[in-house]
Amino acid sequence: xxxxxxxxxxxEAAWAPFEEPQRPLIKVGVTTCSRVAGALETLxxxxxxxxxxxxxxxxMVTGCWGLCYAEPLVEVRRPGxxxxxxxxxxxxxxxxxxxxxxxxxxxxxxxxxAVLADASxxxxxxLRSLEFFAGQERRLMANCGVxxxxxxxxxxxxxxxxxxxxxxxxxxxxxxAEVLESGLWGRGGAAFPTxxxxxxxxxxxxxxxxxxxxxxxxxxxxxxxxxxMESDPHxxxxxxxxxxxxxxxxxxxxxxxxxxxxxxERMERAVEQARERGLLGSNVLGTGFAFDLEVVRGAGSxxxxxxxxxxASIEGSRGMPRIRPPFPAQAGVFGKPSNVNNVESYANAPLxxxxxxxxxxxxxxxxxxxxxxxxxxxQVRRVGILEAPLGTPMSDVVVGAGGGSPEGxxxxxxxxxxxxxxxxxxxxxxIALEPEPFRERGMFxxxxxxxxxxxxxxxxxxxxxxxxxxxxxxxxxxxTCFAGTRRLLEILRRIASGRGRNSDPEIMRLxxxxxxxxxxxxxxAAPTAVMSMFRFFEEELNEHLQNKRCPAKVCRELVxxxxxxxSDRLPQAEAICPTAAVVRENGHYRIDQGKCIKCDACRExxxxxxxxxxxxxx
Amino acid sequence: MTRITAGPPHSSRxxxxxxxxxxxxxxxxxxxxxxxxxxxxADLLTAFHRIQHEYGYVPREAIPVLAGQFGTTPxxxxxxxxxxxxxxxxxxxxxxxxxxSGPACLLKGSTNIRRVLESVLGCAMNENTPDGxxxxxxxxxxxxxxxxxxxxxxxxxxxxxxxxxxxKLARGLKGGPQREAGGDGEKPAGVPEGGEES
Numbered sequence: 001x002x003x004x005x006x007x008x009x010x011x012e013a014a015w016a017p018f019e020e021p022q023r024p025l026i027k028v029g030v031t032t033c034s035r036v037a038g039a040l041e042t043l044x045x046x047x048x049x050x051x052x053x054x055x056x057x058x059x060m061v062t063g064c065w066g067l068c069y070a071e072p073l074v075e076v077r078r079p080g081x082x083x084x085x086x087x088x089x090x091x092x093x094x095x096x097x098x099x100x101x102x103x104x105x106x107x108x109x110x111x112x113x114a115v116l117a118d119a120s121x122x123x124x125x126x127l128r129s130l131e132f133f134a135g136q137e138r139r140l141m142a143n144c145g146v147x148x149x150x151x152x153x154x155x156x157x158x159x160x161x162x163x164x165x166x167x168x169x170x171x172x173x174x175x176x177a178e179v180l181e182s183g184l185w186g187r188g189g190a191a192f193p194t195x196x197x198x199x200x201x202x203x204x205x206x207x208x209x210x211x212x213x214x215x216x217x218x219x220x221x222x223x224x225x226x227x228x229m230e231s232d233p234h235x236x237x238x239x240x241x242x243x244x245x246x247x248x249x250x251x252x253x254x255x256x257x258x259x260x261x262x263x264x265e266r267m268e269r270a271v272e273q274a275r276e277r278g279l280l281g282s283n284v285l286g287t288g289f290a291f292d293l294e295v296v297r298g299a300g301s302x303x304x305x306x307x308x309x310x311x312a313s314i315e316g317s318r319g320m321p322r323i324r325p326p327f328p329a330q331a332g333v334f335g336k337p338s339n340v341n342n343v344e345s346y347a348n349a350p351l352x353x354x355x356x357x358x359x360x361x362x363x364x365x366x367x368x369x370x371x372x373x374x375x376x377x378x379q380v381r382r383v384g385i386l387e388a389p390l391g392t393p394m395s396d397v398v399v400g401a402g403g404g405s406p407e408g409x410x411x412x413x414x415x416x417x418x419x420x421x422x423x424x425x426x427x428x429x430x431i432a433l434e435p436e437p438f439r440e441r442g443m444f445x446x447x448x449x450x451x452x453x454x455x456x457x458x459x460x461x462x463x464x465x466x467x468x469x470x471x472x473x474x475x476x477x478x479x480t481c482f483a484g485t486r487r488l489l490e491i492l493r494r495i496a497s498g499r500g501r502n503s504d505p506e507i508m509r510l511x512x513x514x515x516x517x518x519x520x521x522x523x524x525a526a527p528t529a530v531m532s533m534f535r536f537f538e539e540e541l542n543e544h545l546q547n548k549r550c551p552a553k554v555c556r557e558l559v560x561x562x563x564x565x566x567s568d569r570l571p572q573a574e575a576i577c578p579t580a581a582v583v584r585e586n587g588h589y590r591i592d593q594g595k596c597i598k599c600d601a602c603r604e605x606x607x608x609x610x611x612x613x614x615x616x617x618x
Numbered sequence: 619m620t621r622i623t624a625g626p627p628h629s630s631r632x633x634x635x636x637x638x639x640x641x642x643x644x645x646x647x648x649x650x651x652x653x654x655x656x657x658x659x660a661d662l663l664t665a666f667h668r669i670q671h672e673y674g675y676v677p678r679e680a681i682p683v684l685a686g687q688f689g690t691t692p693x694x695x696x697x698x699x700x701x702x703x704x705x706x707x708x709x710x711x712x713x714x715x716x717x718x719s720g721p722a723c724l725l726k727g728s729t730n731i732r733r734v735l736e737s738v739l740g741c742a743m744n745e746n747t748p749d750g751x752x753x754x755x756x757x758x759x760x761x762x763x764x765x766x767x768x769x770x771x772x773x774x775x776x777x778x779x780x781x782x783x784x785x786k787l788a789r790g791l792k793g794g795p796q797r798e799a800g801g802d803g804e805k806p807a808g809v810p811e812g813g814e815e816s
Contacts, residue, residue, distance in 0.1 A: 036762045036775035068764040220720040223761020253660060258704040259760040296660050297667055300704030300758065316662030316688065318701040334658070377722040377763030384764075415721065451721045465724050475701075556729075576782050578737045599733045601781040 002278055004165035004285055011156035017058070018154070024057040024102055027075040027083070029145055031064040031230045032262050037071035038090050045094035046074070055102055063231020065145035066385035067132060070113055073145070076101045082117035084124055131403065132382050135396045137363055137371050140347050141387045144231035149266050152273040155234040161279055163353030167242045168287045172202055175246040179349060181357035183369035188214055188342030189417060189446045191435045194349075197339060200329035201247040204337035211244045211252035212314070212333060212340045216298050216305040218257060219418025220469070222449030224373035225343035227385045229256070229263035233270035237293070239346030241284065242353055244291040247339060252293030255310050258300045268295050302473035306520050307340040309475065320475040321520035342447065344373060365391025368434045372448060376402045379409065379454035388433065395429045398452055405454040413453040417446015419466040420525035423459065423532040442531055458554035459537040460544055463529045464492045470526035481523025484515040488530060495541070497557040498548035498616060505534065505541070548616040556598045560615045563589045567609035573602035641679045647672070648680045649687075657688045662698060666705050675706035711746040711753030713791060715739065716770035720759025728767040731784040738788035752791065
């Protein structure tokens, strides 16, 4: 049986050619977000271009740096020089890149995004100087974009499985003590101390015990777990094996949502490789500790992200959450003691074991140690994934890294962590990214999604979306939740259609108060966005309610389209209209309100001539 | 009357409660697909995925076979199957346009795109056209938000899309002539009738 030292020596030998390449090395990031931007085409074009030119170079697939806004991303390294990153490198730019870097032996600065060094090179700025990277502390993401996620040796050569080797030399109680001391808490949203959760399972008297990884990242707008699983899958596996050792669990499940085919593929491959190396199986690293795991693919249900729902889904029944207690540590999957943690929680464990709790706690705020990954999307200039110390002001991430709202528009709000987490107004964008400031505002920080909202968006429209989502995904077990969400949705839609009643806010408050008694957090938290709206956007809500007016002109029943000017572009508007509502009579254009579906296509074509006006009022 | 709904109707169900036709060939194929899977090792979702991968949906004839293998009743098994929105109980349409319902897409105007797709293709969300040629499907956010608002068509991601792009796409799929600017006598794509959700 191979020892950790044997594995490490072998892995370092395998990584050596990539550490100090003797010939040019081209790395292409291939992940979900880059594939949709054309990374596979870029990869093929790189290979074809090298072959056509007869150039000697290595091509390597890597994970993702988190720069979604600049995908596809390519790194070129020439012997003896630092790597240079090239952004938005679609297949059509590959020939220019190869010519500029390998042909002319330059850095092709006109295509370059950043250089992977401390100082700039040929006018290309260092990665750290990019606004997106400035406030980042990359620990979980240290390997993202650097290694090939399908090569276990790359991971081991970067310190992978060292934490496991250290843990296996300790007692289970020592491992848990180390995790407790680090201050790590669950990253899935509930923020429960991971060490304590593990200790519940360790002291459970029944065997077998199970480790479950919740990779059902169902919060729309959150995609941090996806990036980690497809860029550095072994980090998650190592965390689960450490957890298994600390708690006495012998088997694990990684439950990945249906919408993530690439993470499923890469995790499955990583599990196989770990088994081949003796890092999983009946005798982990020759210590006699037995642990194995498998990947379970979900099938499109949001509530399966709730731990008891997830357990029901693994067991093969409807994925409906149940009342706790009993908690999973008492009776989890197949009625046996189980521990459910988020992907990111597990991924922190190897770092804590490798570097120690003191190192781990060296960043973060006074109360909360370590880092957290965040995904930025919506009305923000730079969409992407980043990692920052806990306690970082949210404005540093949204405005600093993300670049704030698009040109000419103002930041209105930020929606953190998923549809059940609430809406933070722009005036509070400076709050620290840790649980308390959100809790004080009746919200949750959630699992890491940050969806940015600007002044072209309507808060009521957004609240309707969140409530629709909660209603659609309600499992149907408790009336409090399935009827409560439906009733809230009806009232919100009524207000958005201009038929709101003065008593509506009071009814919604009453409903929200009742829903706190729902069986699981899905129903309990479903009214959060509505409550945020009452608290921070009352004026906007009242405009809908009292004046039948949508200030952002989004709510369709409160606006209509009108031809307000003449323009040469009106024929285009007439042609694009899907319902023939742009009518020409005697050379004049008007909108047939009976036919108009308010899709905005005509205004896209003729923005000067066609305007959105209030349907009611002056 | 327009039919823009803010939420999807329920997923399609199997037709009226008659006994499933006895299809020995299909049953044998399903048995082969799920051989070795067992209820004690978290395999039911795997079974659904394998059958759906083969047929594009889970045919109702597969239910008794699955129930037998997993030691449960067809009703219990159907209950589990029906819970998951990604498991289909009806054959997919010829061309399915997948519309992302995520928040980033919403903020960037996906509701308008939904309206024009429903209007031009002539079917509501999560439904197929009567001839089965086209279908619209609501999908959840998978974090490809740099392309918002986006559509997925035959595995390809299209975005960021303007409403006009979506109209042209849908018209192109329909195979009808693209209406040129100022063109006369072209009949507009009709708005489907009924189905308004209040």
